[in-house]
Amino acid sequence: MNTLVRNVFGKVNSLPHGYQIAxxxxxxxxVFMASYGLSVAGLLEAAASxxxxxFFQLVALTGPSLSNRAPRAFKGSAAMLEQFxxxxxxxxxxxxxxxQAILAFAATCLFVxxxxxxxxxxxxxxxxxxxxxLGMGICAVVISPVLARxxxxxxxxxxxxxxxxxxx
Numbered sequence: 016m017n018t019l020v021r022n023v024f025g026k027v028n029s030l031p032h033g034y035q036i037a038x039x040x041x042x043x044x045x046v047f048m049a050s051y052g053l054s055v056a057g058l059l060e061a062a063a064s065x066x067x068x069x070f071f072q073l074v075a076l077t078g079p080s081l082s083n084r085a086p087r088a089f090k091g092s093a094a095m096l097e098q099f100x101x102x103x104x105x106x107x108x109x110x111x112x113x114x115q116a117i118l119a120f121a122a123t124c125l126f127v128x129x130x131x132x133x134x135x136x137x138x139x140x141x142x143x144x145x146x147x148x149l150g151m152g153i154c155a156v157v158i159s160p161v162l163a164r165x166x167x168x169x170x171x172x173x174x175x176x177x178x179x180x181x182x183x
Contacts (some may be wrong), residue, residue, distance in 0.1 A: 040155040043073070047150020054137040063134035067126060070157065077158055 046069050053062035107118060140146050 018141075036155060036158055039158045040151040043069075043154025044147040044149075044151035047153070048147045049141050050150075051137065051140055051143055051146035057133055059137060059153070060130075060135060063130045066137075067129045067133050070153070071129070073154065075159055104167075 026156040048065065050062040053059075080105070107115070110118070140149065
């Protein structure tokens, strides 16, 4: 392996989990900001395709280690989901060519629908900072669902506290 690649990935992989999440969220924000810039420049279809491809790849690459990231109470569910995904991969390998083509068509339809939704949403974003924040938020939810649940719980508890102090 190339020394540069080994040094870069070795250092990145040794970062603490919090830095991994922050770095990935920042990178997702940058991709979203670049897509926004492309859409403003008149390349909306290319921007939507790039953005959807990035997030599909992010989900595909971070998904297999679900049981390592699941909260302790959900370890069994995560292991069951991973077993289902492993069984799905094995089943796909055993299918005939026509079934493979049908599966590829289904994935293509999912990509096209996602790209259409992304192309519909991108023009609604009014500035690059909002695009970056949106991309960072989506990326953080994808790579750390536990973080997203903690943030939602914090907002729920703070809104309940505000209602209690108002006498409601």
